[in-house]
Amino acid sequence: MTNISIIGAGSFGTALAIVLATSRHQVTLWSRTEAQADALRKKRVNERYLPSHPIPESIQITSYLPDVVASDVLLFVAPSAGLRSISGQLAELGAIPSSTILVSAVKGIEYGSGLRMSEIVSGFFPSNPIAVLSGPNHAEEVARGNPTASVLASRSEAVSRQLQHAISTNRLRLYTNEDVIGVELGGALKNVFALAAGISDGLGLGDNSKAALATRALAELARLGTALGGNRDTFQGLSGLGDLMVTCFGRQSRNRNVGERLGRGESLEDIVDSLSMVAEGIPTTRSAQECALRLSVDTPIIDVVHSVLYEGVAPAEAMARLMARDLRAE
């Protein structure tokens, strides 16, 4: 029995809470607003993000951060834009034991600093063990109990094994990996490639095109990811290729959907206004391009997505630019 607190009551945070609560853990689900926490407590369902899955009574729901300090595991599942602030607030409490394992499932790269999400957390908690959770994990399917595999990465094998045994269930199988950088970058960057895949879908280019795009995306992920310190093999695994495939080809992928709407001609502003959840690919595109420029890595797909999101280039023109390359060897 482990005390696990989940920081963030979006779709994935809620799904993890539901799955982990069935494994005899004491689970606390923290929501940023008391209004949401109150609604979750009363309705025992996350109507906005995961309406079909009841939240077991055993899960404690709170918006009060001190409620989570006594946890063995703190699992961050917040939007990337809020992670620095939440981590700071937690650190100010001064009450998190240094034995508490901090796990980031947040997907992003901080713009300006280029920091990964686990680096932001560990900046506030330098003595705590840190891990990362990432893989092909649609929240809805996790909540439904569909068999799901994911990766737990920590520089300390002891930490990842401990978490693996604590958190894994029959339906959520966790594999360990020591390459925190590679696992974390796969989760962050795949959202940018999913935007590109969605743009291709929205333009009606078909699956042949999308497969060619996604093949190049994996190469681009590995190129930028290794330049940033990740291990090449990691990008071939669940948290790289696996997550890339499900995000580029899955119907449920949020970032792919945003890309599809862009491809169909909607404006980014209208799309963002209509979203109830954050599409992390949008901010990550800026951060990823910043990293690529700094390291002089060639990232044509990221550049094309950047041109659509931030430079006013029409999706059709941007994709044509990507396709228009000389015939050559693979």
Add this chain to the structure above:
Amino acid sequence: MTNISIIGAGSFGTALAIVLATSRHQVTLWSRTEAQADALRKKRVNERYLPSHPIPESIQITSYLPDVVASDVLLFVAPSAGLRSISGQLAELGAIPSSTILVSAVKGIEYGSGLRMSEIVSGFFPSNPIAVLSGPNHAEEVARGNPTASVLASRSEAVSRQLQHAISTNRLRLYTNEDVIGVELGGALKNVFALAAGISDGLGLGDNSKAALATRALAELARLGTALGGNRDTFQGLSGLGDLMVTCFGRQSRNRNVGERLGRGESLEDIVDSLSMVAEGIPTTRSAQECALRLSVDTPIIDVVHSVLYEGVAPAEAMARLMARDLRAE
């Protein structure tokens, strides 16, 4: 202007004929039966396999093999089971110039001999240049003119470059590769993995599971493919990963559909009886397992598909077997 003859008037053969005819090539489409050739000539559409795409008048349609002997390029797009017979008939004509480039787009491995399709062809035409065409290419999308990329592999770079310039169009971009073995095996083996992906779909396991399965499939493809002489990098490219993705995740994938019906409980016999086209994954599963056994390569996914197709194991039990592995590092 090149004389190109396409041996096989199924969906992909017809799609290639349509696309190549728009590039000012003289295209001949050979059908196995005069009845089909006659219908194609009269209706100028392949009603059975590609009903929405008219066949340009410039394409010569025949069932008479001597009509194809004067070609610069002979493109084989027949079912794997018929390739040896057709190649033998062509060889008996004794009239194919040794300069004619023979290109195999056939997907399979011969059971018993373990030969790749291009090896069967070159067995009959040892003096002719041989190439292979393979990639993420749904026929319907190729015919529609959706942007498509594919790989032309030949041991002779001169041959693949010549073909690349002759056959590539704006909409069908061909990349060259010298690794004939790797390109050909990607095209053949991906159909077995698509059956597995379909079984997963049919059992309702969801995209998270399928992404985990497809990730392991790429590793398995590279493991068996390199043991058979392919280059590891090839499996990361369009003809490996690209084709694997579109076949495992694309709605239009024939082998994925067969797997889905198996997963839903239909018998293989009923499915095969109802198909108007060959699902090459079915025979390739036997050949692939035979190769793996001979080389002592670990191929758990191929084994699971084999157990469903040929050993009477229930799909749910077979997939459970695949999933039931100890928790471990990636």
